[in-house]
Amino acid sequence: MSYAALFEDEDDIFGGSPRSKLMDVIFNANNDIVRQELENFIERVAVMELILEEQIGENIDRAIDNHKNAHLDEAGIKTKSLYVELMGAILSQSE
Template sequence: MSKYSALFEDEDDVFLGSPTSKLMDIIFNANNDVVRYDLENFMKRRAAMELFLEEKFGEDYGKEIDMFIVENRDSVETKTKSLSIELMGEIVSKSE
């Protein structure tokens, strides 16, 4: 295993990189207006989720999230990849 393997999830992948790294490539190269729109939409959803969690768990919901991440690492990684791919699709489809 190379010292760079932590950077890439699929070392043997022809395109090298994880869905998150590919998302970053798209963000930096896609139409700026499209990226801004989708990132603003993402942030609104994130804000709504945080307000919802704060309402349900109080201001210490961050500790609950941290514990959830540790206890459900594989599921969180899978969902992170899925969200990255979803956001890539949104940006690419609007940039064509």
């Protein structure tokens, strides 16, 4: 899912960047919920790394860096989307 439209005017929507708002949520939300969502996120990254290793070999760091450098704008938008996605997952379980 892409949240690109939310980033057109970050300061008006978030009162800061998606990264800073995620940090606010992480440090203020229920600790058990944050731990569970971070575990889910890390597990998902682990599976993605396994898929990449199968497709491109063991040197995935270089492949990731090359792809990021070739697609800087898209990588930035995706990064912001992941901040918002993780924040939403935490907040949707909070009181």
